Amino acid sequence: MAGNRKSQSASIRFDPALKALFLCLLIAGAAVGYVWQKGQIIQLGKQIGSAENRLNQLRSDNERLANQLSVLRSPVMLDERARQLNLGLVPAQPSQIFRLPEWMLPENKNQSHQFVSRSMMN
Numbered sequence: 001m002a003g004n005r006k007s008q009s010a011s012i013r014f015d016p017a018l019k020a021l022f023l024c025l026l027i028a029g030a031a032v033g034y035v036w037q038k039g040q041i042i043q044l045g046k047q048i049g050s051a052e053n054r055l056n057q058l059r060s061d062n063e064r065l066a067n068q069l070s071v072l073r074s075p076v077m078l079d080e081r082a083r084q085l086n087l088g089l090v091p092a093q094p095s096q097i098f099r100l101p102e103w104m105l106p107e108n109k110n111q112s113h114q115f116v117s118r119s120m121m122n
Helices: 002-007 010-072 075-084
Strands: none
Touching: 010 075
């Protein structure tokens, strides 16, 4: 039998060792891939958390600024600011107000609307 081993080729003798090595490399590669994926999941979770925090901060800033804008647009605040700047603004007199009539649509929808062009007005 000893002579029989010497006559076997080298590939037959190393075949089980190569299979074991390939299996170990496959398992090690899968383990490294798993750890890398878990690291990516953790990193993405942190990015999502920071983006949500930023979104909440921007929403609260937006709400605060909307409230500030509504205060600044209030008639009381505008009147007070005009007085502070000595602009000399006063409420409009009734004679200064010109009211425009509201357009009435014809009851019959088949009637055509006629408009005057600018060239005819001059």
